[in-house]
Amino acid sequence: MTLPIDLDLLEKRIAIPALLAELSYLNEQRSVELVRVWGEKTMPITSLYDLLLKEIQVSSCQQQAN
Template identity: 50%
Template sequence: MEFKDLPIDPEILKKRMQIPKLLAKLSYQDEEEAIRLMRQWGEKKQPITSMYNELIDIVEPEKVS
């Protein structure tokens, strides 16, 4: 089976798998911000890609070009 045959984009799945790890990492840097984003994630108020991008911007700013 090729990736194009999957019902969900593999990149979205990778981002979705990283979000809990990024939230955990953020919780050590900024507990209040981590709780805010965790609530948004749990309540499904933000799409996966925008949540992932926001977390990357906060947790790993050196990776953002």
């Protein structure tokens, strides 16, 4: 049985809230900006997912450097 929904896209959509929460501990201001992007649906899911991964990595590295 084939689902009409791309499973990769569905997994990214499911992961976004947890990624936003993770980012909020590292960079609260940026996470609020991206929550707005998520809520207003102004960016495609894959783009937002990729951006969140990048933001978490950058913020994590900056925090470790301090």
